[in-house]
Amino acid sequence: MQSRGSIRVFLIASLVFACFLCLNAYASERKKSIEPLPQPPSPKYNTTTPEKVELGKKLFFDRRLSGDGTTSCASCHDPEKTFTDASEISLSYPTTRNFRNAPTLINIAYAKSFFWDGRAKTLEQQAEFPIMSPFEMNQNLDFVEEEIRIVPEYREAFRRVFGQEVNIKLIAKALAAFQRTLVSQNAPIDRYLRGDKNALSDEAKKGLEIFTGKGKCIKCHHGAYLSDQKFHALMVPENPKYANEEKFIVTRRYVAKINKYPDYMNIKEDLGRYFKTKKKADYKAFKTPTLREVAKTAPYMHNGIFKNLDEVIEFFNKGGGEGNRELKPLGLNDEEKRVLKIFLTEALSGDDLKIKPPEIP
């Protein structure tokens, strides 16, 4: 009798727990919404000041940050190209090849992890990676400190801004401070969310309905940054253009190798976040990018495989890549796809940021 009672208690408890899970999932689905962009964060460990931003801007455009003096951060994050390089695969250090697409830096202040695989947790951590990457800027971090320190204007600026001598951590802080100022300005979606109901055209409003409804875009693209800041394996196909390109293969093997992937010599795909975490859930998973300014940042996905928004919408409409477990076909008709694109283009594009290269000391 006692055993039957225990079973009953267990069953009731399981039922209550299942109901709790369902309600929880329902509540979290319901609360997903698009929010207007707040002021960018100014973290305690690196508060944003005008002098620091000015210094960071100079460093951002300074080619001393690359090994051969040809490449600055702005080479792949070009202000004239919405802080991307408009390439499928990002530009690379001379004679090498990158293997992923360069994301926009606009609104990067709101990101909670960096790179397609999320291997950096702060913008300050992020800054060091491309500087020392052999296929990006190929610079030595100790060496670049000396290259910057020997310039009197820089030495003086670092003392003024940080009260310290130049070092790589401060270089990263200045770069991060500048990047936190790159924020979408006057985007129609923000005006709309703040109450200006005329900020969106009727077609864009219909597109918004698709975005939050049948299109299910909001499931991963929500909040002010329009990203869940998570990683998803959508099984985006490998970009066939680079399948047999030696330099591309070299870079992919190198990334697998430094992440201690045992069979790096035979790697045929970009395994995304899995390289770093080795967790099954991260196999071929990539970070959800922001959709703000998306119309200006083609081509799309981690390998730039989709040339335009039509191709991206089609990919999601058919339920993502082969074998993915995250997406299902959406069944959007041509009109629904059209208005969704209008929403993405019209509502999420702010004014162009007019950032000119500063004079480099």
Add this chain to the structure above:
Amino acid sequence: MKELEGKVKLVVKFFPYRYRDHARIAAEAAVEAWRQGKFAEMHELLIKKSPKLDRESLIAYAKELNLNVEKFIKAIDNMEGADIIERDLKLAKELDLYVTPAFFINGIKVLGVRDADYFKNIIFRELENAKQR
């Protein structure tokens, strides 16, 4: 690209990458091939054979293209293309260019390797703009 015949003028400038051993001598080879009327052929060959661009290989390519090899050797050994190459390097510096390949299409700057569609879009758009002017 037959459809662009007579509509587009291509001007090639030299920018031998300073940290590659054979970049400068390969540029010399291209200048001399141009002087002997075979720039396009040599250009194709250099791209195809890169990075095998040492002096002996360049001479072999000159033979392959039926150039006057004696004249070719004299030209690359004496750096007879220096004036042209230095002029182009100076221009690159003035334009703040550090990356190869770099393109200007009607003044629109395009940096890095791109596929044909990327260029086509710009070229056709510029041709259209030119028609309307």
